[in-house]
Amino acid sequence: MPEPGPSPSYRRTDRNVPTRSADRASYDRDLVHGILDAAYLCHLGFVRDGAPVVMPTLYTRIGERLYVHGSTGSRPLRMARGQADPGLAVCLTVTHVDGLVLARSAFHHSINYRSVMVHGTAYPVTEQAERRTALDAIVDQAVPGRSADSRPANTKELAATAVLRLDLDEVSAKVRTGGPNDEPEDLSLPHWTGVVPVVRGYGAPIPADDLDPAVALPGYLSAL
Numbered sequence: 474m475p476e477p478g479p480s481p482s483y484r485r486t487d488r489n490v491p492t493r494s495a496d497r498a499s500y501d502r503d504l505v506h507g508i509l510d511a512a513y514l515c516h517l518g519f520v521r522d523g524a525p526v527v528m529p530t531l532y533t534r535i536g537e538r539l540y541v542h543g544s545t546g547s548r549p550l551r552m553a554r555g556q557a558d559p560g561l562a563v564c565l566t567v568t569h570v571d572g573l574v575l576a577r578s579a580f581h582h583s584i585n586y587r588s589v590m591v592h593g594t595a596y597p598v599t600e601q602a603e604r605r606t607a608l609d610a611i612v613d614q615a616v617p618g619r620s621a622d623s624r625p626a627n628t629k630e631l632a633a634t635a636v637l638r639l640d641l642d643e644v645s646a647k648v649r650t651g652g653p654n655d656e657p658e659d660l661s662l663p664h665w666t667g668v669v670p671v672v673r674g675y676g677a678p679i680p681a682d683d684l685d686p687a688v689a690l691p692g693y694l695s696a697l
Contacts, residue, residue, distance in 0.1 A: 479537065488592045489645040499646045508589045508646055509534045509567055513615040517541060517595075517637075518564040532565070533607065533614040534641075535696040539565065539591065540598065540607035560594040565639060573669040576653035577662045585649050585668065592643040598636040607636045618693030 483489070483500040491498050499505075518527045531542040572585035598604050608631075609620040626634065655668050675697045678690060 474582070478565065483641070483644040486592075486643050489590065489643045491645070491647065494647070494649075497647050497649055499648065500644070501551050502648065504648075505589055505641070505644055505646045506534065508569065508587045510614075511565050512569060513611075515539075515541065515565050515567045518566070519561055531611050531615065532567075533610040535607065535610055537641045539639045539641065540611060541565070541637040541639065542608070542611050543637060544633065547601050561637075563593065565591040565593045570671050571650075572642065572671055574653050575648075575666055575669065577655045577659040577664045577666050581654055581656070583649065583653070585651070586647075588647045590645055590647070591639060591641060593639050595637040595639045597639050601631070604631065604634075607638075608634065616693065616697070618691070622691055623691070
């Protein structure tokens with residue numbers, strides 16, 4: 474008999490059930506994966522010397538794991554390696570802003586968004602094949618197809634590059650959609666109200682000054 478696949482939903486815990494706007498939370502695995510796969514920048518939070526630290530960095534998802542890019546000299550990697558029990562307690566977040574929600578009252582202004590929050594323990598990736606796979610995937614997360622169109626990292630570069638692994642276990646998504654939620658008594662006020670969509674866009678690629686003119690723009694960049 475084949476082993477059963479993962480549950481369609483992530484488990485609920487004290488850490489991933491929000492205390493505010495809980496109706497916007499979701500534990501649907503496909504929704505979480507879709508939000509994660511549509512971005513490449515995350516914010517990694519951890520505690521250092523008793524104080525919170527949050528770092529922006531690149532990441533990718535491979536199955537039920539996130540891989541986070543860093544330097545071998547970065548704080549989270551030094552902390553993950555420097556403890557008697559390797560691993561670093563972290564909270565990782567990814568957010569898409571989809572619209573500015575303008576209400577008649579200042580209080581009810583909001584944003585439409587899609588976000589994911591992951592709690593867990595991050596571990597340094599030391600196995601070389603796993604590190605190479607993760608680093609290629611991180612490059613492709615930002616620009617799909619780019620890893621095959623660039624020189625792979627050499628031994629010196631790999632030694633200077635760190636990768637942290639974080640399992641998707643305690644996970645939740647949170648989404649807001651729709652228009653403003655004005656108070657009934659404000660509906661007659663003469664202020665414009667609605668949603669200003671926010672979209673991600675790319676400009677035309679700008680070649681480097683030393684690029685050989687014979688090198689054509691790759692199709693994966695045109696596709697952006």
